[in-house]
Amino acid sequence: MTSTTETVDYAASAAALTSLLGLSGSPVAIRFAATKETIPEGIEEVPETIRHCGMVSLARKEGKIFYATADKHLCNGGAWSLGLRPITQSLKDGEFYYKLGKFESDASCKRTIDQIPHLEPCTTYATMYAPLGKTPFIPHVIMIIANPFAMLKLAQASLYHLGGRLHPSFAGIQSVCADVTALTYLSGEMNISLGCDGSRKFSGIAPDEMVMGFPAERLDEIVDALRIVCAAPGSQKK
Template identity: 45%
Template structure:
């Protein structure tokens, strides 16, 4: 695949399933890679989930470093830094009254997908249909019916199951980026308190993330299955 192919797939995916906002292309720039020329710096300090939401709604594209990521927990699960001891131990979520015990909080944090700390220097973001870089992962924020159709299209050729492991914590970062990046599998997640508070993700929307290698087959299957009557 080249950039023209990926842009074409992005346009077709939106058209066939009538997705109202853009699928978001995300690439983790490894510590020993260069940030591609021509991609602007985000220019503000905001959360990863806000960056994804801005890209899908507004069509912006940019790169962000650790310093640009307001939510350091999200940055750490994507490999930009070490996770803070208070977050890793579960103390943060326990103090927010999200768990009955620190042990329950830690048991949840122990299962959060995390890219190796300090292995990533920046994150690139762009609408899939306009991306100028090769993404690692594509995030689609949309209604459950379209997530259903995406799931069906993913399985149309080889069958199987779509993963839906989540905890309502670190959803757009750990579930949406780290999980498919680390496993090569597509995933479904439901959002988290932060992403639903700080973005315009709607109550009736959820998130699906797909490794870029799955994109061609996904789009071809979606066209075959839903091309004439998706809604």
């Protein structure tokens, strides 16, 4: 694992991930800022009001570096799961996703919402985003959006040293915000999600792409193991 963040070469790690996995966009660095003072000087606030998944896309596809306070987050579910705002009543009681036709009843929706990973409300001042290779801040979460083959290699890299099994957790909603940002940050574990309808619609996740997040502390470990598993004799090449 990465022991001191000062020694991490983010540019080299991003280049390795992109090459080894055949990524069509940059890995994304994400950090939770508890106060305004913890945002590095020179990082500007995102000018428009958009969703977290859309912000990820700005860093991934356009190379933009920025932060977003609660009032810049368009999606209430995303803002809540990331600790920026309290949960709305329509989310809490199951009405929101029930009306979207995602559940048979508001009760089944509420059971799902009650298990959505989320930071404590209003503990996050802003979320920060950057393409990994150019990040001016120390990330909390590294996010990768890629095809299933790339996810296979990342899963193998994650298990290379200690083995075991991965236990992905998702519900078909709030994939980019709750599943691979909030849960990864809270659990310290890699998580893979399918990409929900909203994130696919608003952030350009392709039909053949999935979403994955891992703790930034594991970056060096993951990259080193990825080089090995991708070159292994039994490894199918991309």
